[in-house]
Amino acid sequence: MRSLAEIKEEIKDRIDLSQVVSKHAKLVKTSGGYKACCPLPGHSEKTPSFGIDTRKNLYYCYGCQRGGDVFKFLEEVEGLSFMEAVKELAEQLGIELPKASPQEAERSRQEKGLREQGLEALTRSSQFFHYLLMNPTSPGAKRALEYLRVDRGLSDEEIVKLQLGWAPESPDTLAQKLRSAGLLQVAEDAGLVRNYGGRHYDFFQDRLMIPIRDRRSRVIAFSGRTLKPVDTKNPKYKNSPESPFFKKKEILYGLDLAVPLMNEKRFVCLVEGYFDQWAFQRLGIPSVAVMGTALTPEHLRDLERFTKQMVLVLDADKAGVASTKRSLPQLLDAGWDTRVFSGLQGKDPDEWLKTQKHGADEVGRLLKSSPEGLEWLILQTVSEARAEQLGRVPTLQRVRDLWARGVDSTHKELLINQIAASVGLRAEELKAAFDEIGTPVKVARLDEDRYEPFKDHSRSKHSWDRDAEELLVWWLRHWDKLHPSSEAEWDQRVDLFVGSLAEGLVRSWSDEARRTNEKLKISFVSLPLEQSQLDPLLQQWLYRGLVSPEGFESVENADKALISFKELAYSLKKEKAHAEIARLEQQLRSRPNEEEALEVLSRIQRLRLSLEKRS
Numbered sequence: 001m002r003s004l005a006e007i008k009e010e011i012k013d014r015i016d017l018s019q020v021v022s023k024h025a026k027l028v029k030t031s032g033g034y035k036a037c038c039p040l041p042g043h044s045e046k047t048p049s050f051g052i053d054t055r056k057n058l059y060y061c062y063g064c065q066r067g068g069d070v071f072k073f074l075e076e077v078e079g080l081s082f083m084e085a086v087k088e089l090a091e092q093l094g095i096e097l098p099k100a101s102p103q104e105a106e107r108s109r110q111e112k113g114l115r116e117q118g119l120e121a122l123t124r125s126s127q128f129f130h131y132l133l134m135n136p137t138s139p140g141a142k143r144a145l146e147y148l149r150v151d152r153g154l155s156d157e158e159i160v161k162l163q164l165g166w167a168p169e170s171p172d173t174l175a176q177k178l179r180s181a182g183l184l185q186v187a188e189d190a191g192l193v194r195n196y197g198g199r200h201y202d203f204f205q206d207r208l209m210i211p212i213r214d215r216r217s218r219v220i221a222f223s224g225r226t227l228k229p230v231d232t233k234n235p236k237y238k239n240s241p242e243s244p245f246f247k248k249k250e251i252l253y254g255l256d257l258a259v260p261l262m263n264e265k266r267f268v269c270l271v272e273g274y275f276d277q278w279a280f281q282r283l284g285i286p287s288v289a290v291m292g293t294a295l296t297p298e299h300l301r302d303l304e305r306f307t308k309q310m311v312l313v314l315d316a317d318k319a320g321v322a323s324t325k326r327s328l329p330q331l332l333d334a335g336w337d338t339r340v341f342s343g344l345q346g347k348d349p350d351e352w353l354k355t356q357k358h359g360a361d362e363v364g365r366l367l368k369s370s371p372e373g374l375e376w377l378i379l380q381t382v383s384e385a386r387a388e389q390l391g392r393v394p395t396l397q398r399v400r401d402l403w404a405r406g407v408d409s410t411h412k413e414l415l416i417n418q419i420a421a422s423v424g425l426r427a428e429e430l431k432a433a434f435d436e437i438g439t440p441v442k443v444a445r446l447d448e449d450r451y452e453p454f455k456d457h458s459r460s461k462h463s464w465d466r467d468a469e470e471l472l473v474w475w476l477r478h479w480d481k482l483h484p485s486s487e488a489e490w491d492q493r494v495d496l497f498v499g500s501l502a503e504g505l506v507r508s509w510s511d512e513a514r515r516t517n518e519k520l521k522i523s524f525v526s527l528p529l530e531q532s533q534l535d536p537l538l539q540q541w542l543y544r545g546l547v548s549p550e551g552f553e554s555v556e557n558a559d560k561a562l563i564s565f566k567e568l569a570y571s572l573k574k575e576k577a578h579a580e581i582a583r584l585e586q587q588l589r590s591r592p593n594e595e596e597a598l599e600v601l602s603r604i605q606r607l608r609l610s611l612e613k614r615s
Contacts, residue, residue: 004086007097008071011089017057017070024077024260025050038063040076041263041306079215079259079305118190118245121183122219125192128177129165129209129222141166144208147227152275153354162278165209167202167224175200191221191241207238210274212246212291215302217256221246223274223291239291249296252288252303253277259306261286267309269341269367270295272323276313276349283353284360285367287313295327300334309337311367313349325380328373338373341366343563346570369560378402383571386466399430464575468500469541471568474561476545479522481558482565487514496569499576501538522546577607 018027018034025036033054037045038061049063060067066076074085090097132138133145144166148154154164167174178187184200187193193200207224214220221240230236240246254277261284262268269287271277280287288303303310312327314320324340331338343366344352356363371379378399385395417427475482484490490510497506505528513520526546528539555561584604 002098004098007090007095008086010095011086011093012057012069012071014093014095015057015070015089017059017073018052018054020070020073021052021059027052039263040064040066041266044264077263079302114186114189115244117183118186118243119218119220121178121181121187121192122190122221122245124178124181124183125174125187125222126163126165126209126211126219128174129167129211130160130163131165132168133159133164133166133209138166139168140206143227147208152350154278158278158282163211163219165211167204167207167209169206171201171205172199174202174204189243190245191243203240204238212240212251212253213256214251215255215259220251237292248291248293250298250302251291252299253291254281254288255302257281258286258288262303262306265364266307267311267368268303268307269311269313270327271313271349272315272320273348273350279350279353280313283363285364290323294323295330297330297334300330300336304334304336308335309368311339311341311370312373313341313344313367315344315348321380325377328377332373332377336373339368339370340373340376341370342376342567343370343560345563345566366559369557374402464572464579465500467568467572467575468497468502469544471496471565471572472502472506472541473545474565474568476522476525476542478555478561478565479525481555481561483519484510484513490514496572501535502541505538505542573610577610581607 025039027034027036034052035048036050038050043064050061052059071085074080175193204224210223211219212221224238271289277289381398497503
C-alpha cells in the first residue's frame with residue numbers, strides 16, 4: 001500500500017494546475033505557461049502578475065509574493081484543508097487512497113456509490129424544477145415567475161444562475177421521474193419523496209423551489225416557498241429534512257457564491273433570508289444566510305477559512321434582535337471581529353438595499369462602520385434593563401458580565417470609551433463600577449448615586465421621557481449633522497418631542513429657525529442653561545447633550561449619525577404608542593358607551609398598526 005507522500009507526488013505530477021486555476025481566473029498563454037490577474041485572497045489587480053509554470057506545475061504571484069503547488073492553491077482559494085484537497089484531486093485522477101482494510105474499502109465504495117446516486121437525484125430534481133418554472137405551460141409557473149420578476153425584482157439571468165424552480169401541485173410528478181431514472185430509493189433518503197404504504201409522494205408540492213448547495217456548489221437540499229396565504233398548515237418555507245446530504249448546523253446558504261467575494265473583500269455579512277443573500281450577492285457584497293437555525297461552531301469553522309470579520313445584518317424585529325443576541329457571544333468568544341448593522345430603517349435587508357442609491361463600496365463602508373458587536377450587545381442590554389425598570393446595580397452587573405467575554409485587552413481599552421460615552425459615564429466610572437460589582441459584599445456597598453445614567457427619573461412626566469432624553473442628547477451632540485433643513489423637518493422634530501420635558505425648547509428652536517431662516521448655532525441652543533427657571537431635570541438633559549463625556553468620539557459620518565437618530569426616534573415613538581395604548585385600554589375598562597368604545601378600539605388598532613409599520 002502506497003504512502004500518502006507517494007500519492008501526493010503522483011497527484012502533483014499528473015494534475016494540470018492551469019485547469020484548476022482557470023476556474024478562478026482568466027488565463028493568457030505565455031512561452032513558459034500562463035499568466036493571469038491574481039486570484040489569491042486579499043489581492044486585487046488589473047495588470048497580471050500571477051504566473052503558472054507548466055513544467056514545474058507551480059504558481060507564483062509577483063504582486064503579493066505568494067506561490068506554491070496545486071494543494072496550496074486549493075487551500076488558499078477554495079478554503080480546503082490539505083486532506084480535502086488530496087481526496088478531491090485523487091478522485092478526479094482516479095487514484096485510490098490508502099484504506100485501513102479491504103472491508104472498509106468495500107464499505108467506502110458502497111457509501112460513495114449511494115452518495116453519488118443521491119447527489120444525482122438532487123441535481124436532476126433541481127434541473128426538473130427549473131425546467132418547470134421556465135416552461136410557460138407548467139401549472140403555477142407563470143404566477144411564480146411573476147412573483148420573482150415583479151414582486152422581488154429578480155432578472156431572468158439571476159433566476160437561471162440560482163437555478164430557481166417550481167414544484168407542481170401534482171402529488172407525484174417528481175417521484176415518477178425519479179422512478180424512471182432508477183433513483184427513487186436514494187431520493188427517499190435525500191428527503192425528495194415520502195413513502196406512504198408503498199406509494200411515493202413528492203415532499204415539495206405547489207412551491208417556489210430554492211436549491212441549497214454546499215461549498216462545492218453541489219445541490220444537497222431544497223427550500224420551498226409557498227405563494228399562498230401562510231397558516232399553521234401551510235408554512236412560508238418548507239425545508240428538506242435532515243439527511244445524509246444535508247445537516248442544517250453545517251450548511252450556510254450562499255457560501256459557494258460568497259467564497260470569491262470573501263477572498264476579495266475579507267469580510268462576510270450574515271443575513272436571515274434567501275432574498276437578502278441574493279440582494280447582497282447582486283451588489284458584489286459577500287453574504288451567507290442561516291436557514292432557520294442559530295449560528296453554529298460548524299458554520300464558523302467553514303467561514304474562518306476565508307475571513308474572521310463578520311457583519312450581522314439581521315432583521316430589526318424581536319426575532320432578529322434575539323437571533324443577533326444568540327450569535328454574538330460565540331462570535332466574541334471565538335475571537336471574531338464582529339459588527340452589528342442596525343440601519344435597516346424597519347426594512348428587511350433586501351428592501352433596504354433596493355432603497356440605497358450608493359454602490360457596493362459605499363454600502364460596504366456603511367456595513368463595516370457599524371457598531372462593534374460587544375458595544376451593540378452592551379447597549380442592547382442597558383436598553384432592555386431600563387425597559388424592565390431594573391436598578392442600577394443589576395444593570396451594571398449585566399454589563400460587567402458581558403465585558404468579561406472574549407475581547408482582547410487592547411481592544412477593550414479602545415472600546416470602553418465608546419461604551420461609557422453611550423451609557424453616559426466617564427470611562428473611569430464604568431471601570432470603577434465593574435471593579436465594585438465583583439462580590440456580593442461590594443454590591444451591597446456600591447454607591448448607586450454615582451451612576452447618573454441609571455438614576456430613577458421620578459420627576460419625569462412620562463415613562464418614555466428616558467427615550468426623549470436619549471434622542472435629545474444624540475441630536476445635540478451631532479447638531480451640525482442633524483440640523484433640520486426645512487420647515488417640514490422642524491415640524492417632524494417638534495412632533496417627536498410633544499408631551500416630553502423638551503417640547504417647549506424644541507418649539508422655541510423651531511420658531512427661531514423659521515424667523516431667521518438660518519441654521520441655529522449651538523451657542524443659541526445652550527442659552528437655556530443660564531435660565532434659573534428652567535426645569536432642573538431638563539437642564540440635566542441639555543448638559544448631557546452639550547458637554548460630551550471624556551473619551552466620547554463623535555460620529556463623523558452624517559449618514560451614520562442620521563441612522564442612529566432614526567433608531568432613537570423610532571424607540572421614542574414606540575414607547576409613546578405603548579403608553580397611549582395602555583391609557584386607552586384603561587379608558588375601555590371604565591365602560592364607556594358603545595360609540596366611545598368603538599372609537600377607542602379604532603385608535604388602539606391604528607396605534608398597533610403603526611407599531612407594525614415601522615416608520
